[in-house]
Amino acid sequence: MPISRKEGWKIALGFPGAEEVLWFNKPAVFLCGEFLTKVHDKEEAMTFRVSSMEMRDMMLEAEPELFYITDHYRNFPFVLARLSALTPKMLTELIAGRAAQLTESRQKKRRKPADKRRKPAKKTKKITRR
Numbered sequence: 001m002p003i004s005r006k007e008g009w010k011i012a013l014g015f016p017g018a019e020e021v022l023w024f025n026k027p028a029v030f031l032c033g034e035f036l037t038k039v040h041d042k043e044e045a046m047t048f049r050v051s052s053m054e055m056r057d058m059m060l061e062a063e064p065e066l067f068y069i070t071d072h073y074r075n076f077p078f079v080l081a082r083l084s085a086l087t088p089k090m091l092t093e094l095i096a097g098r099a100a101q102l103t104e105s106r107q108k109k110r111r112k113p114a115d116k117r118r119k120p121a122k123k124t125k126k127i128t129r130r
Contacts, residue, residue, distance in 0.1 A: 002084045003091060005039045008046050011091050012037050015099055032102045037095060043070070045080040048094060051101060053077050066090075 003011075012018060012029040021030045028038035038047050045068075050056045056077050059067045066085040069078065081094065 001087060003086050003088055005044075005083065007088065008037075008039050008083060008086070008091060011088060012046075012095055015095055018099075031099050034102050036098060036102065040080060043080055044083045046083065046086070046091070047073075048079050048081060048098060050077050050079055050098075 009027075009029075013020060015029075015031065015036075018029050018031050018036060021028055023030070023035060023038065026038065026041055029036045035049050039045075040047050050059065056069070056079050059079055060069065066081055067079045068082065069080060073080070081091075
């Protein structure tokens with residue numbers, strides 16, 4: 001059964017850490033400080049940022065009845081998911097997958113390799129002039 005705009009919004013905001021943010025003066029859902037999704041204001045769809053243009057193209061090819069883009073998104077790694085083709089379970093899985101990517105990305109940024117950590121300054125002898 002397809003979902004409504006209201007249901008889509010509720011599911012997206014239901015994820016732990018998800019927050020409503022104005023993005024380009026429109027409400028959007030962010031997670032870990034990154035765009036997660038939004039209910040499109042003109043299309044009957046939800047907008048998702050994907051990890052790469054290659055991933056976007058694969059999604060468009062694999063499920064054209066679900067995913068599509070408009071000219072506006074042609075040069076960006078975003079897809080639109082038709083509300084008429086989405087079920088609550090599908091939307092939850094899409095958001096969960098992207099949320100996992102964002103969480104993992106954030107954790108990687110926090111962890112720095114040992115050789116790149118700032119080393120403590122060496123102690124030097126204090127020389128006094130007479």
